Amino acid sequence: MQTTNEYNRKRYRLGLWFVAPAVFVLLIVLAYPIFASLVLSFLRVRFAGQGLSFEFNGLNNYADLLRKDLFREALFRSVYYTVIEVVSVIVLALLVALMLNHPLGRSAFYRVVLLVPWALAPVANAVLWKWIYNANYGILNQALRGLGAIEENIIWLGKPWLALNMILVADIWKAVPFIALLILAGLQNIPSYLYKAARLDGANAWQQFVHITLPGIKTTFVISIVLQSIWALKVFDLIYVLTKGSPADSTVLLNYLSWRETFSNLDIGYGAAIANVLFALMLMLALVYIRALRPRQPQAQGG
Amino acid sequence: MATLELININKKFGDFTAVNDINLRVEEGEFVTLLGPSGCGKSTLLNMTAGLEDVTSGEIHINGEKVNHLGPFERDVAMVFQNYALYPHMTVEENIGFSLRLRKRPKNEIQDKVRKVAEMLELDKFMHRLPRELSGGQQQRVAIGRAVIREPSIFLFDEPFSNLDAALRLKTRGEIKELHQRLGVTSIFVTHDQEEALSLSDRIAVLRLGQLEQFGTPEDVYSRPASKYVARFIGTPQMDIFAGSFVNADGLHFQIGEAGIPLPVSFKIPDTAVDVGIRAEFVTLGSKGFDSAIRLVQPVGPFTYVTVDWQGGCVTARVNGVSHMKPKETIKVEIDPEGLLFFDRITEKRMDLQ
Numbered sequence: 001m002q003t004t005n006e007y008n009r010k011r012y013r014l015g016l017w018f019v020a021p022a023v024f025v026l027l028i029v030l031a032y033p034i035f036a037s038l039v040l041s042f043l044r045v046r047f048a049g050q051g052l053s054f055e056f057n058g059l060n061n062y063a064d065l066l067r068k069d070l071f072r073e074a075l076f077r078s079v080y081y082t083v084i085e086v087v088s089v090i091v092l093a094l095l096v097a098l099m100l101n102h103p104l105g106r107s108a109f110y111r112v113v114l115l116v117p118w119a120l121a122p123v124a125n126a127v128l129w130k131w132i133y134n135a136n137y138g139i140l141n142q143a144l145r146g147l148g149a150i151e152e153n154i155i156w157l158g159k160p161w162l163a164l165n166m167i168l169v170a171d172i173w174k175a176v177p178f179i180a181l182l183i184l185a186g187l188q189n190i191p192s193y194l195y196k197a198a199r200l201d202g203a204n205a206w207q208q209f210v211h212i213t214l215p216g217i218k219t220t221f222v223i224s225i226v227l228q229s230i231w232a233l234k235v236f237d238l239i240y241v242l243t244k245g246s247p248a249d250s251t252v253l254l255n256y257l258s259w260r261e262t263f264s265n266l267d268i269g270y271g272a273a274i275a276n277v278l279f280a281l282m283l284m285l286a287l288v289y290i291r292a293l294r295p296r297q298p299q300a301q302g303g
Numbered sequence: 304m305a306t307l308e309l310i311n312i313n314k315k316f317g318d319f320t321a322v323n324d325i326n327l328r329v330e331e332g333e334f335v336t337l338l339g340p341s342g343c344g345k346s347t348l349l350n351m352t353a354g355l356e357d358v359t360s361g362e363i364h365i366n367g368e369k370v371n372h373l374g375p376f377e378r379d380v381a382m383v384f385q386n387y388a389l390y391p392h393m394t395v396e397e398n399i400g401f402s403l404r405l406r407k408r409p410k411n412e413i414q415d416k417v418r419k420v421a422e423m424l425e426l427d428k429f430m431h432r433l434p435r436e437l438s439g440g441q442q443q444r445v446a447i448g449r450a451v452i453r454e455p456s457i458f459l460f461d462e463p464f465s466n467l468d469a470a471l472r473l474k475t476r477g478e479i480k481e482l483h484q485r486l487g488v489t490s491i492f493v494t495h496d497q498e499e500a501l502s503l504s505d506r507i508a509v510l511r512l513g514q515l516e517q518f519g520t521p522e523d524v525y526s527r528p529a530s531k532y533v534a535r536f537i538g539t540p541q542m543d544i545f546a547g548s549f550v551n552a553d554g555l556h557f558q559i560g561e562a563g564i565p566l567p568v569s570f571k572i573p574d575t576a577v578d579v580g581i582r583a584e585f586v587t588l589g590s591k592g593f594d595s596a597i598r599l600v601q602p603v604g605p606f607t608y609v610t611v612d613w614q615g616g617c618v619t620a621r622v623n624g625v626s627h628m629k630p631k632e633t634i635k636v637e638i639d640p641e642g643l644l645f646f647d648r649i650t651e652k653r654m655d656l657q
Contacts, residue, residue, distance in 0.1 A: 197388040201402035202376035215392040
């Protein structure tokens, strides 16, 4: 006779076979590159006549990170970029979501239109903005001059902080729709009877927003902040197309720096070290994300 | 405490008329139930009274003053929702005290009031729990506490028991009735459960397809239902209805199939076709009357409901105690003429003929 234990063990073993292919693929496409990048960051890689030469370099690549001004600047700019992007995107997306949740905004038409920036291919988006920002022919200069806001064309991507902020604008434009839809889903998950109860308790529109809406989308907020931070930290395509890090390396952010050190300066070990710093940052964010997504355990009591 | 008056209330959703010209006056301290099946407009009526929904036309008066233009809070009504509608991120204490916090009452005043209400509802041990950490009955009591603390002039209950299991439902029913006796606040209670309505109410408004079918005391709607609809909606088991005619041979009889039920001499014979309704307590099974086959025996504790084939239909009798009758056995059926209710076959309204 087969015992329940035996049956459960068999079920478990069979289950392992079912997940094995997926685990195998994940190991190849995720675990191996991460591991390889970690190994690379401890090596000094050189291009010799016969090919690549590897040499153990200890923690020197990481020590370089601390020594080099460019890394510190890139790290600072990445943090600035991420904070501004996350705050702007969340605030704008919340406003958009509130409008879409309003009876007048319920039409599916608005949601379709909203998705256009998000659906654009990243590089296409970057090229689009490159034309918008073009100093001589760009529509931004023309529009502002037409409105009388400026007298002379501005070289949008020509000044250090201005260039970085203009990249931010393009990135925010593209990121708002997705977060807005996330928040909209959160808003729609708030049962309408809570608002009814709040109205009966005497809450005005603002108090309903503070006491019902905001707590109701708290989890959505955490998820949005984490996703948007990851998105902002890994920005690459916009910089590559719009400025390539110029002027004077003022738009070099971490991910772009890692790419440039690796593939342009061919300092592969150092590039990998930068990539690993980024990886560590994102891993921490991902852990927050997983925590936020974890379903709450109801702990109902008898009686 | 307040009076509530609904005057010519209409509510349309597009082409659909949810509430059709309803007039209702609720006196101070009265407990009134809006009773009807789903879709009869009872919840819509309650929401309009609360100010959560606009009326299409008509006037709502509270304490003699028109409140159509006032929001839910200004009407000074409190509501207990079907699904409790507790704020999920607030503790029991915060849920109950929310309305006071919105009004920026002093902290110690809020604390005192919340504690008093919580003690009354036996919630004082759960003050710092979140709603999801409470059982259904406890959540229900928090919802009631949130209404009570406002000391409103009218309580509105929207099917507050429908998420509770049967035992808890009975217990809570008693608690609500006690609460009403203690506070004496005018209450409007919505339910589709006729037994609930009968046991709680001073008066019951029976609704059908958005119209008021009858508004009366529990005794009125049970013993003197205005129509066939009310008669069949109220009472367990459901009233049995038969077609028949008056026969004047060997005394006046109401003839149903082969059975003639004798009527008193004073009986006024109407000139329209008539159906008759019979409640189970007026049906006697025994040695007199017509032979009938037993179909169904349903013991419910103090009584047994025995359904028998009778004159082309079925009639149910209430037998005291647990009956040992068996299906397919034969028994004689006698109907007490006192208990007959006569309805106009066309209009379905009840006629006073005795």
